[in-house]
Amino acid sequence: MKISYNWLSQYTDIPENIRELADKLTMAGIEVEAIEAGKIIPDGIIIAEILERKPHPDADKLSVCRVNTGSEELQIVCGAPNCDAGVKAPLATLGTVLEDDETGKKITIKKAKLRGVESSGMLCSARELGIQDDHSGIMHLPKDASVGAPLNSIIKSDTVFDLEITPNRPDLLSHWGIARDISALMGTTLRFPDIKIPAVLKAEAAKYKDSVEVLNKGLCPRYTARIVKGIKVKESPEWLKERIQSIGLRPINNIVDITNFILMELGHPLHAFDLAELKGQKIIVRTASDGETMMTLDGKTHKLKSSHLVIADAEKPVALAGIMGGEHSGVTDKTVDILIESAVFFPPNIRASSRELGISSDSSYRFERGVDFEMAEAASNRAVSLILELAGGEIVSDLIDVKAPEREMPAPINCRFSSIRKLLGTEIDNQEIVEIFKRLGLEVSEINENSCRVDVPSYRLDIEREADLGEEVARIYGLDKIPALPVNAKMVSSLAEDAYLKLETAKNELISLGLCECMNYSMSDEKSAVCDGKFTKEDLVELKNPISSDFAYMRPSLFSGILDTVRRNISRKNLDLELFETGVVFCANKNLYPEERRECCIVLSGRKHPERFSSEKNETYDFFDMKGLLEKWLEHRRLENTGFRKADDPRFEKGSCAEIIAGGKYIGSFGMLAGNFTRGMRTQYPVYLAVIQLDVLLGLKDRNILYEPLSMFPSVARDVAFVADESLSHDKIVEFIMRSKPENLEKVELFDIFRDENIGKNKKSMAYSLTFRNSARTLTDEEVNKAHEKLRSQLASGLSVDLR
């Protein structure tokens, strides 16, 4: 909401320093979003009078004017259409520097010849002076402006604040409202604008007594009307135009400008009807009938529902209550008699109607937040007073005031001083608390040493409870005066209950393994969501109101997101990638997965040592780099029963894919990304990817760490080599050896695999080194040889291999 400094200063004394005022407002909870400092008009701009206007001999659009500056007569060439004789206008005298607001360019006014005619200065438009946006011609100054005086003696530069008003404080949506809060903050006196209303002739007044009928008092708790006859609709005086222009409104005519002015002055929306257009000279406040139509003053026709409240005359709706006037009932140049509406509407109804009809206005904005019940009358009085002053006419009715009889008064609040102190944590005394309430316009009574009774005025709809009073005390007392106590670091639960600890540890492990963490959006399009072949459309959690079809589904896996990350990096020539992501993924099919679970994706691709040179530079990540990384991660987590098994998976190349087992459970898959996913990526390197069921992994119990004593005796090494079928996998061999439990065997390590035609087709030669050691003594050759021989023969018979 825009607030003008000059305007605000009418109602209370405000700090001269703009910054100081902005800080006061900010610290009172009225956030200053922007300050538009008014332009300072240079002294060289003076008030001049055009004495004579002649056409330029050589240019159609230019005029040659004789201008009185108060001390001399000058010849000025002017291009504006409205530089007529008799007009008073701002003149930039020679030597004045003007600055263009948009470009920041400065020009100095010099004596110049325009198409051969000498000109000694420049007549200015409002925009050239940075006062208003009007550039249709030179600015016309009031007839009584004194010629020769600097313009800044009559036009004061203004500053406009753009304020953010929180939804609980509709009472601040006006200059008066802001002034009222400032007076509470600073203890200054408030000045309500002068209102002068002459007495109404009794006979006239009686005629209009019953012209307002409210059929739905629930939706319209108060409706007031006043009738003024014989007015003259015309342009508003400068001061009024200046006020409403200062906050960005466009002047229309005196009557409309007055209603807009009062809206911004007192925060109460008004509406002026042309009495001649009200059939039966009646106002009926009713709900629309279903399907009833009306055209609003913006020229749009609306089809109404029975929940929409309208202001109608005897025949048809003439306004959408509290939202917008009708096309044909408003004030025009021809209007002579008017009816001024000042009402209160039920906020939720205005909000719903405004939303349904897609119309939002300054008035609906205030009505849907709640206006001051009592202000309805004051605003009407203020309007009539101004109309009589600026448009003439005669008031012919008293305030026609239709109120809901059962209006609820806000309940008084019992305020315990100790509760306020406890809430704020500060030693503010009773006296000071009461003082703050009074400054805020709250009525305080029944004060005793423990508590007081507080009655809340009609404009503070947000204060209902003790806690709300606490907030007011904090606001006015000053949050900066609340002490910051030493930190209380009370431990009320154990770290074992911490929900983040496991995930945090897992992330740190992946980082320690050399991976960079990624983060992708949680939503995706349908095609990407099901691209991994693991989910169908029915498994997806679909949004009802996505931003676009590109983000219509919650991701069922991190797969497509991290694929995008790989693709984006490769397109930017970042080919060497070591990445991981953890995040929540979603599934609608409860038979498959819980609705929300955590997943982890790991990516390896590109060169292992791009920083090195020669052959080392060309080493690239392969299947066993990914496997080794996963093995180290599982080892990090101290899991038991871990392993890998061959798998087929549409996400990975056939034959280059495995499943990961830990704690005896499936926890994920990895492999070389299948060709249909890497197609089009400009990289020569394969992409290795792992998808881990993170919740399953994090749920596994880790092994207790128990120290094993170290043997101080020497170890003895033996080898075993044999030819086996290709189908016999390494893990089967190791498992067989371990299960055979050769005496004193400490370690088995694969050291060679060898294939050639001498060995035979579908055969391989495998060689393992065995380490024997005893914890209590030095082994003899004999016992090692015995164990070795025994194992050899077990291998030969148990695995049907040919020993070498």
Place this chain on the structure above:
Amino acid sequence: MPNPIIEKISSALEISRQKLREAKTENDIEAVRVDLFGRKGLMPALSKEMSAVPSEEKREVGNALNNAKNEIQTLIDEAKAAISSVSSSASDEIDVTLPGRTWKLGKKHPVTMVIDDCVSIFRRMGFIVAEGPEIETVYHNFDALNTPPEHPSRDPQDTFYFPDGRLLRTQTSPVQIRVMESRKPPIRIVAPGRVYRRDTPDATHGMNFHQIEGLYVDRNVSLSDLKSILLAFAHEMLGPSVGVRLRPHFFPFTEPSVEYDFSCIMCGGKGCRVCKNSGWLEISGAGMVDPNVFKTVGLDPETWSGYAFGMGIERIAMIRYRINDIRLLFENDVRFLKQF
């Protein structure tokens, strides 16, 4: 008394070890090899002497000889390898400025860095982490948080809904409700997590971003406690010179509600472009738990009091690392990620 051959073997071993350690060229190594294994070397000579060894000692001497041969051969191989790696560079010295072989260094995402820092700061002050689902009920996200039915944040313009009426949480605050429903005070938790707003992504908005929520419920908790925890957090996070300012504000689930600012770390509060000349950086909102919220979760507001606070993780990351576009955080360009 061991066989004299064994003594010869061990003294030859000792000398060879010494020579190989000091060997600088291939020739030095070759000299050692010839001394031991050459036609006129020590080893062939000792082998010949074996015939003279008494049969009961043959096995022991034979083993010693074999072990020595094996050891020397290994030492020679190692010495050669050491020399060849050095001599592959033109001079005797390596070029120490050649690139080192990288040990891969992983990086935390900046959002995680901020979350982890926040969590560890609050853990130090006795908080533990709690969590809640990202698909939430309207009840937990709005109703129980005292949000009036007409509050604009409920609008489908701003909040993502599902056909069954649930929504994507717009804030981490529903975790407050879930925690108060499930355990008895005193409660001291923080809840970091992902939240969603229906904003079209631009430099300062995303469809999803992260928040961390804090909640402390106990007897006699005051606004002053809130101020002190925020001040302590600011000092731990950004340094001891950072100031905290509270401004009155409005949130449905706290009363009083405040917004809090940290003094600008760029200019030290004097005013600069980053803080729009105010000297303060707007961080987020906080307040004292509204009595209606306590009533909703079945706690007596006369007995229990509490504060709650929230903050935007991306906002802090952007201030801390001077990131000017929030979308960079979700692009995952490794050149960006590796800067952290």
